[in-house]
Amino acid sequence: MSCWLKEKGEFIVNRQTAIPLRERNIILIGFMGAGKTTIGQLVAKKLYRDFIDVDAEIERRHGMSISEIFAQKGEAYFRKVEREIIIDLCTKTRLKILSLGGGAYLQEEVRRACLAHGIVFFLDLSWDQWKEERLPLIVDSRPVLKNKTLEEVEQLFFQRQSAYALHHSRVVLNELEAEQAAEQIVGSIKWTWDVYEPNR
Ligand SMILES: Nc1ncnc2c1ncn2[C@@H]1O[C@H](COP(=O)(O)OP(=O)(O)OP(=O)(O)O)[C@@H](O)[C@H]1O
Ligand SMILES: O=C(O)C1=C[C@@H](O)[C@@H](O)[C@H](O)C1
Ligand SMILES: [Mg+2]
Secondary structure, eight states, X not given: OOEEEETTTTEEEEOSSOSOGGGSOEEEEOSTTSSHHHHHHHHHHHHTOEXXXXXXXXXXXXXXXXXXXXXXXXXXXXXXXXXHHHHHHHHHOOSEEEEOOTTGGGXXXXXXXXXXXXXXXXXXXXXXXXXXXXXXXXXXXXXXXXTOOHHHHHHHHHHHHHHHTSOSEXXXXXXXXXXXXXXXXXXXXXXXXXXXSTTO
16 A cells, blocks of 8 residues: 655555546544544644534534534434445545544544545643543533443543554643644644645
């Protein structure tokens, strides 16, 4: 498989797809509460692109919150809808900024579609920081956290890392404000466009 490699940003882009880099969707992945929705909105604004939050899109289509979908239809149903929407967005849209839900990337078909058609940024936050700063902000709104002990959530956090490791570029969030993280993503993407697709 031939690749582009940007060492500075650990940037590896698969060339199998014919979509020019500048047109590919930019896809944010990472654990729940890492900041995919917040940072995705900022990236979209900076690049003058449309932003799609997959969780919000699922809520919009169902007229229900994610918590209601989990409670009334079950997690398996949610995962199926989530997978179908992401594959659809990956294969039928371009030039978007997509924020995935925290568990979406655990599905192999989702990973394959994202890596083949988009440019995938992993928003990486340490467990300690997540536990101290993000958990209190999201604990009541994420059904996956419901009825779990802190030890179980920690286990989930580390179990998921091997899926998130399959990305094109990583942003270490620990000391970054959302605005700074967005700037870093935009800088990295523009660098890649200029180097690999000059004169476009
Ligand atoms: N860089 C940051 N610094 C501090 N707080 C942040 C940062 N990014 C996001 N937050 C806050 O963390 C909370 C979760 O952020 P957000 O909803 O963007 O996460 P997410 O990754 O989209 O989560 P999910 O996977 O559940 O959709 C929000 O209250 C947001 O304001
Ligand atoms: O990490 C997860 O499994 C989830 C994260 C949220 O974004 C939502 O997609 C939902 O609450 C499930
Ligand atoms: Mg989100």
